Amino acid sequence: MKLRPYFPGIPPLLTAIAIFVALQSAIQAAQAKWWKGNLHTHSLWSDGDDYPEMIVQWYKSSGYDFLALSDHNTLSSGQRWKEIKTSAGGVDAFDKYLARFGTDWVEQKWQAGKRLARLKPLGEFRSLFEEPGRFLLIESEEITAGYKGKPVHINATNIRHFIKPLDGDSVLEVMQKNINAVMDQRQQTGQPMFPHLNHPNFVWGVTAEELMQVRGERFFEVYNGHPAVRNEGDATHASTDRIWDIMLTWRLAVLNMEPIYGLGVDDSHNYHATASNLSNSGRGWVMVRANHLTPEHIVKAMEEGDFYASSGVRVREIIANKTQLSIQLDPEPGITYKTTFIGTRKGFDQTHTSVVGDDGKPLGVTDRYSDDVGAILDEQSGPTPSYSLKGDEIYVRAKIVSSKLKHNPYVEGEHETAWIQPLIPGRLPR
Secondary structure (H helix, E strand, C coil): CCCCCCCCCCCHHHHHHHHHHHHHHHHHHHHCEEEEEECCECCCCCCCCCCHHHHHHHHHHCCCCEEEECCECCCCCCCCEEECCCCCCHHHHHHHHHHHHCCCCCCEEEECCEEEEECCCHHHHHHHCCECCCEEEEEEEEEEEEECCEEEEEEEECCCCCCCCCCCCCHHHHHHHHHHHHHHHHHHHCCCCEEEECCCCHHHCCCHHHHCCCCCCCEEEEEECCCCCCCCCCCCCCCHHHHHHHHHHHHHHCCCCCCCEEEEECCECCCCCCCCCCCCCCCCEEEEEECCCCHHHHHHHHHCCCEEEECCCCEEEEEECCCEEEEEECCCCCCCEEEEEEEEECCCCCCEECCECCCCCECCCCCEECCCCCEEEEEEECCCCEEECCCCEEEEEEEEEEEEECCCCCCCCCEEEEEEEEECCCCCCC
8 A cells, every 4th residue: 555645745754744743742842831030130349238158048049940140240250359257238137148158157357457258259159059840040241331321231041151241322322232242252252151241221321223123132131120121111111011122123124134022020139128119039030931949041942932030920821823823821810910012013113213402402312203113912811812913013922910019019009010022024934
């Protein structure tokens, strides 16, 4: 009897290959899981107020799967001693550190009449916490630069060597030079790593027009839990959500560039008191879908857009293909959810104007754009929202807001939220 091909007109061998590939894809999909992580964290190595081991312990015990320590313009390596009394957190922080880890681990000494504590480097303490498939620490640096008082902060995730911040003649040039430095290190070392722009609205440092032009940049913080970063913008300045839509629209439809994905992070500094005016842990994170908990798999999945950002809303499944963006939430009893599908359609109005001050001069902030940019395409309630593509969308993303007020919000009245990465028709599904 002749072997009849499963697909008409396709030889049996090719049919078998197609089935094998499909099975492999199904197996990989079955293995993949969501990993929770924070990519923006500060310790006593820069301006945080606690010892790194204490911070890592909190994240691991709080259900996180990975953590990036990202201190300003430094890596947690080499020898460093801090005066206990005058350091952030002071004697109270040290006493808690000593009580938790004991005299066999904690190092202290007296020098010139001052009591000092040694800061342990990452390579020394990571073995206390890391577990294969359970918890991962990632080396990172917040490359902290600026231009004429405007902060330009770039996190480098999974960095291998320290990068000195670079200056430039504009905000755009400072961003580009520091991002280039990260990508150059990646190319030279072969180690997967990526840069991301931190808190664009911190001191109103970066506009959508500046960020949309940067090459090699694939991520920015749509949500940052520090109380000074102004995610929501104000009457003069665009929110980070608005900045995201402007960037996506122009990069995809006008500049022919890669999309930028949105991150949620803590930017934690304060670990001994809890208040909205402090930058505490547990406010924002990413959920990354990957087969394995390794830096390589986390970086790869994020660069493919296979993650979402959250400040509390949990997602069970995201299906993004050529016809739809469908989401299955992991709902809490008694909590309601509203999903807004946001995007820009082909043929959108490209008009935009500068925001001017009372003197009629441009203020140097993000321009005002047509309502066509980042338009509301649909709104749905419930745990299984889905949007079917109409065929003219440049991109579609989703923002999910729950009825649950956030515990320890960065701003009063904040509701738990999730941000789903954009589906871009014409590109391979994530």
